[in-house]
Amino acid sequence: MPKAYEAASGSLAQVAKSLRYHRANVQHRIDISSPQLCDDVLQRLGPSLEKHKGCTIIDFHPGIGLWSSKIHDVLQPRKHILIEPSGSPFLPRLQALVDQQDSRYHITEETGRNDWEPDRFVADGLLPPFPAAQPTAPNNEILMLVSGALSPLLTKTAQVPSFQRRLRQWCRDINSQSGFHANGPVRMLAWAPEKEKAAILPYTVLHRSLFSLELEMNCHIEKIVTSAVVSRQQRDQSVELMSRQRVARRMQELGVKIPSGRQNDLRKDIQEVLAPPDDNETSPQVSTASLPARGWHDELQDLRQQFQAGGFARSDAELPGKAEKKVPKGAVKTPEYLRMIELERNLKFNTKRSGEIDIPLREQAGIDALDSQAHDPTLDEAKRLVTLQELQERKAKLKQYLELKSSRLRLDFEFYKQDRRAFARNPPLLMWDRRIAEPLRAYGEEFHPQRDMCLLDVEPCFPPPYPLTFAAQASFFQMLMTALFQNASDNLRTLDKIAPGAFDAITPKVPALRDPARGGERDLQDLPIRRLTPEMAHGLLLAWFEWPSKPELSYLLTYGAKMFTEAPRPE
Numbered sequence: 065m066p067k068a069y070e071a072a073s074g075s076l077a078q079v080a081k082s083l084r085y086h087r088a089n090v091q092h093r094i095d096i097s098s099p100q101l102c103d104d105v106l107q108r109l110g111p112s113l114e115k116h117k118g119c120t121i122i123d124f125h126p127g128i129g130l131w132s133s134k135i136h137d138v139l140q141p142r143k144h145i146l147i148e149p150s151g152s153p154f155l156p157r158l159q160a161l162v163d164q165q166d167s168r169y170h171i172t173e174e175t176g177r178n179d180w181e182p183d184r185f186v187a188d189g190l191l192p193p194f195p196a197a198q199p200t201a202p203n204n205e206i207l208m209l210v211s212g213a214l215s216p217l218l219t220k221t222a223q224v225p226s227f228q229r230r231l232r233q234w235c236r237d238i239n240s241q242s243g244f245h246a247n248g249p250v251r252m253l254a255w256a257p258e259k260e261k262a263a264i265l266p267y268t269v270l271h272r273s274l275f276s277l278e279l280e281m282n283c284h285i286e287k288i289v290t291s292a293v294v295s296r297q298q299r300d301q302s303v304e305l306m307s308r309q310r311v312a313r314r315m316q317e318l319g320v321k322i323p324s325g326r327q328n329d330l331r332k333d334i335q336e337v338l339a340p341p342d343d344n345e346t347s348p349q350v351s352t353a354s355l356p357a358r359g360w361h362d363e364l365q366d367l368r369q370q371f372q373a374g375g376f377a378r379s380d381a382e383l384p385g386k387a388e389k390k391v392p393k394g395a396v397k398t399p400e401y402l403r404m405i406e407l408e409r410n411l412k413f414n415t416k417r418s419g420e421i422d423i424p425l426r427e428q429a430g431i432d433a434l435d436s437q438a439h440d441p442t443l444d445e446a447k448r449l450v451t452l453q454e455l456q457e458r459k460a461k462l463k464q465y466l467e468l469k470s471s472r473l474r475l476d477f478e479f480y481k482q483d484r485r486a487f488a489r490n491p492p493l494l495m496w497d498r499r500i501a502e503p504l505r506a507y508g509e510e511f512h513p514q515r516d517m518c519l520l521d522v523e524p525c526f527p528p529p530y531p532l533t534f535a536a537q538a539s540f541f542q543m544l545m546t547a548l549f550q551n552a553s554d555n556l557r558t559l560d561k562i563a564p565g566a567f568d569a570i571t572p573k574v575p576a577l578r579d580p581a582r583g584g585e586r587d588l589q590d591l592p593i594r595r596l597t598p599e600m601a602h603g604l605l606l607a608w609f610e611w612p613s614k615p616e617l618s619y620l621l622t623y624g625a626k627m628f629t630e631a632p633r634p635e
Contacts, residue, residue: 126148276495
């Protein structure tokens with residue numbers, strides 16, 4: 065923790081020590097303890113916060129109040145509602161904010177029942193009554209601040225973090241224009257553990273779930289702050305490279321700069337590969353052989369030598385050059401060691417891809433180009449027939465080649481192929497590839513207790529692009545998608561397992577499924593369920609709902625009984 069803040073805030077350690085005497089949802093709280101981190105975040109968010117000046121801030125779990133007071137000073141809100149559990153050890157600190165002259169802070173108790181419903185705040189006189197009319201614009205008069213570092217919610221099927229549960233309901237309320245969104249959708253800034261980000265903002269198609277699909281349908285999530293933790297979500301390096309290039313160009317165009325010390329080491333090498341925009345930017349056909357040389361190869365060699373020579377330790381619990389067999393439990397890994405691990409993974413990933421896997425990937429790129437040529441409306445019919453014949457022959461040869469290879473290589477090929485298809489869509493399928501700028505880097509010691517945290521900016525879509533207009537539609541959507549995503553690697557033939565004849569009856573009514581420009585595939589065998597776009601999922605729901613032979617909702621409930629609500633995939 066920075067000494068300046070420790071001196072200014074008093075004995076934060078004493079407050080933290082007393083947490084053990086309070087209930088679990090306070091025990092597992094994590095607070096920001098770095099004023100500099102708050103300042104850097106507010107500088108980054110600055111232009112987008114202008115529309116919220118003078119608003120009402122609803123602040124869940126402000127804790128020691130550092131982040132809350134910083135954003136309060138910037139926005140000068142009409143009211144700032146601080147929501148803490150009764151008996152919280154943070155209340156005396158928050159009361160000091162309330163007791164200030166002309167204070168606009170208000171403390172209200174967290175009940176755990178209707179805290180996320182506006183009626184209780186209206187009843188307490190903290191919010192004005194919501195009009196009955198349909199909203200006509202986003203509601204910038206309310207800004208939600210959330211600390212998502214809470215105890216996990218235990219269910220019969222999975223351990224689902226309570227923040228993810230709240231976020232899912234938040235997005236469903238956006239779609240139904242209910243709850244806090246009844247007067248227009250409300251923006252949320254949420255601090256969450258880095259490990260939960262994998263389910264919310266996946267880097268790869270493999271980690272995409274029904275949860276992330278629902279988020280994509282109703283909002284855009286921008287990652288403002290990231291941690292130094294090494295993500296286990298590795299992806300195709302050619303796709304990652306182009307994603308970084310696009311973001312770097314956006315940042316240049318918008319004048320977004322990352323403060324010194326906040327630049328993520330994983331992004332530093334982007335300046336070495338930043339190239340002018342490509343005329344065909346939506347076609348990620350980059351092979352390992354065409355990737356420019358990157359400076360991190362030399363960096364990895366230097367880190368290896370430093371580590372062997374005792375230049376740095378693996379964690380703060382070890383001495384350099386004297387590593388235990390395992391990193392002690394609870395120890396914080398050093399930034400140098402984390403960087404070395406990441407570069408080792410990059411090297412392993414690139415080496416694997418540059419070998420045997422690159423052969424079918426290159427052939428698939430050629431097949432995709434030939435497929436586009438064969439379906440060009442300006443192509444002569446005779447040439448089209450010849451091209452289609454060549455296309456079928458090359459597909460058959462590729463299939464035969466893969467059948468002779470190991471199952472591991474086939475899985476890797478599918479992994480790379482799906483990520484490339486998702487990125488080739490315009491705009492890209494994954495919200496991560498649509499980010500406006502690279503996130504700021506935060507360090508574990510800037511939180512108390514030390515943890516890897518991230519800040520998510522949840523901006524609702526308005527009007528909802530894929531509305532579920534009445535309760536029956538919403539129920540059918542949940543049941544149908546839950547049933548499909550139980551086998552998310554399968555294709556849409558799974559529909560026939562749910563209800564015989566469903567595939568032939570429903571898929572022709574959803575044109576996006578077979579439109580490559582909208583993320584579809586001409587052959588639906590090549591479209592896995594986890595690559596369904598929000599447009600496709602909504603179209604399937606409407607077609608299912610209008611299908612005269614559809615099974616009753618109770619049947620879908622029975623089919624999906626093993627997982628009534630799909631738990632987000634852990635990282």
